[in-house]
Amino acid sequence: MGKLTASVLMLMLAPGLAWAQAATSTAKPSIYTCTTADGRRLTSDRPISDCSAVEQRVLNADGSLRSVLPAAMSPEQRAANEARERKLAAERLAQLDAVRRDRNLMMRYPDEAAHQRARASSLDDANKARLISERRVKDLALERKPLMDEAEFYKGKPLPAKLKQQMDANDAAVDAQKQLIENQKAELVRIGSRYDLELQRLKRLWAGAAPGSLGNSSNGPADAAASAPR
Known part of the structure; x- marks a missing residue:
């Protein structure tokens, strides 16, 4: 299990773990106090x-607050919490991927001249x-x-099979x-547009923008190539 997945799982189980630990802890005497929904x-x-x-408030023997039991x-709340944690985990993974893509892009194209050579080659x-x-x-x-x-010899007659x-x-x-040929012409247009968008992103990265801070970096095959280890 990856570190990120394990962390998410721990967050999801945290309230239950808190109750289990509170129920089994015998290290120090504790006083639990609470007010029920009906006011008791x-x-x-x-x-x-x-x-x-x-x-529930967990107090020490002298009445001072030790901790709070959530x-x-x-x-329903657990399902909503799990969904929220999955969403946050997916967002964190997407952010890490965006950072990786941008860093690889800058490694592949350290300056505009390198990018123009790649465009010309494609x-x-x-x-x-x-x-x-x-x-x-x-x-x-x-x-x-x-x-x-x-076929001129058979003008007005059926052609031989x-x-x-x-x-x-x-x-x-x-x-x-x-x-x-039409597909190839369309491919030329697509390549040009792809490199135009990529160059816009690179210029901002070269100017000091933090990798992963520019939003979605997926531009198709160009990004796939840029993301590949070199």
């Missing part, structure tokens, strides 16, 4: 069950893929020319490449 003032040498729903939580890779697809479209056009020439199959396959390949 009760005193005992052990935790008072009739006052489990209210706070009211035992109802099932854009270059995407552009190369787009150019390959565009060349493939041109190659497919060249492959289609002899098919069209052959093999020729029709070849032309259909060529059409499908061209459509696939054109769709791929």
Whole structure:
């Protein structure tokens, strides 16, 4: 069990532990006093069950206050407390993750020049893929020319099955490449936007903003790469 999880569990169990410790402690005589919901003032040498729903004062033999025994939580209160502690634990984990991401981002990009080199490299890779697809479209056009020439002999007649199959396959390949090119163009835009947002964050971190203080740092693959150990 991680340290954080163990701490949360201890917080959730704290009221119950306080009652258990109070009930079993025999180190020093104690005086328990409380006022019930109906106004009765009760005193005992052990935790008072009739006052489990209210706070009890634990006094020393001379009447001075030793501690305060909190009211035992109802099932509803306990469930609400557990939910609150889980929420706080999740928020603490998210904050730790944000700090880690920002620190890794600054390690990966110590200055703007390093970030610009990474941007150029990512854009270059995407552009190369787009150019390959565009060349493939041109190659497919060249492959289609002899098919069209052959189809001229069958003008007004059904095409032979093999020729029709070849032309259909060529059409499908061209459509696939054109769709791929559109996706690659969109990827170029996405990469540019991703690095723009990342640079805005880095400029604030370089200027002295504390890691984890800038809100959500998740920008997709760029952050994943920045978060990876180097």
